[in-house]
Amino acid sequence: MEIVKEREEKVVSGEADNYGHDYLGILVNAYRDSDEKNRLSMEDLVDECKLFFLAAQATVNSLIAWSLMCLAIHEDWQEKARREVIEIFGNQNPDSEGIAKLKIIPMIIHETERLYGQPNPLMRKVGRKARVRGLVLPADIDIRLATIAVHHDPQLWGDDVHLFKPERFAEGIAKATRNNAAAFFPFGLGPRTCVGISFANAEAKIALSMILQRYAISLSPAYVHSPQVHLSLRPRHGIQVMLHPLQ
Numbered sequence: 001m002e003i004v005k006e007r008e009e010k011v012v013s014g015e016a017d018n019y020g021h022d023y024l025g026i027l028v029n030a031y032r033d034s035d036e037k038n039r040l041s042m043e044d045l046v047d048e049c050k051l052f053f054l055a056a057q058a059t060v061n062s063l064i065a066w067s068l069m070c071l072a073i074h075e076d077w078q079e080k081a082r083r084e085v086i087e088i089f090g091n092q093n094p095d096s097e098g099i100a101k102l103k104i105i106p107m108i109i110h111e112t113e114r115l116y117g118q119p120n121p122l123m124r125k126v127g128r129k130a131r132v133r134g135l136v137l138p139a140d141i142d143i144r145l146a147t148i149a150v151h152h153d154p155q156l157w158g159d160d161v162h163l164f165k166p167e168r169f170a171e172g173i174a175k176a177t178r179n180n181a182a183a184f185f186p187f188g189l190g191p192r193t194c195v196g197i198s199f200a201n202a203e204a205k206i207a208l209s210m211i212l213q214r215y216a217i218s219l220s221p222a223y224v225h226s227p228q229v230h231l232s233l234r235p236r237h238g239i240q241v242m243l244h245p246l247q
């Protein structure tokens with residue numbers, strides 16, 4: 001609320017001529033909308049900020065951490081990924097054109113999302129009685145879609161379901177799931193699919209590329225594998241890796 005106040009004061013004092021063009025600026029604009037019908041309350045503004053912070057921070061943080069752990073263990077994939085990154089970016093910072101060309105890094109990210117993705121089920125309420133194949137769902141019941149169970153189902157992924165095998169995604173998600181959209185949905189499905197999906201994947205691609213450009217990664221002997229269910233699936237004791245500068 002203090003940050004919002006600061007932005008408002010800058011406009012009042014003439015130091016700035018708008019509330020900013022970032023997400024917070026858009027929210028402050030809506031909070032100050034002259035049309036009461038479109039106006040956002042301060043409570044909603046704060047709730048939006050909390051939602052974006054919680055939904056965006058822990059999730060991407062975990063994704064990058066688990067991806068690094070997988071790369072530290074699977075040195076062959078680390079090497080393949082580094083070769084791709086150097087080929088595309090050299091020692092320059094990743095740009096959007098290069099990010100679109102990455103093939104190996106997205107495979108690694110999807111496989112990490114499959115193995116270490118959202119541990120909490122998606123919740124839905126059944127609006128009206130529905131039949132799903134042989135199953136009758138009465139109106140008003142709550143259902144929970146356990147993403148992590150689906151992502152670890154040997155019937156969908158094979159007996160090697162628990163192994164880190166990015167090659168599953170070599171020809172994209174549709175091929176990996178044999179066109180079954182309900183077999184892989186780390187960001188949810190349908191109208192309420194995560195709004196941050198592209199942003200999250202871009203962040204992970206950039207972070208992994210920049211680390212691989214600079215360091216060889218190996219797992220510290222101090223690391224204890226203990227995934228913990230929280231907002232995201234997080235490493236209970238952190239992930240201790242050793243970074244060896246490449247120069």
Ligand code: HEM
Nearest residue numbers: 055056059060063122186187188189192193194195196200
């Ligand atoms: C690896 C990273 C992420 C994962 C795995 C993830 C996953 C999800 C999932 C599963 C949902 C619920 C979808 C549903 O109920 O069907 C969701 C919702 C949401 N996510 Fe993400 N998310 C990630 C990153 C982000 C980022 C970076 C942002 C913002 C920049 C974000 C913003 C949101 C918001 C605002 C919602 C609520 C959407 C709604 O209810 O309409 N997420 N996310």
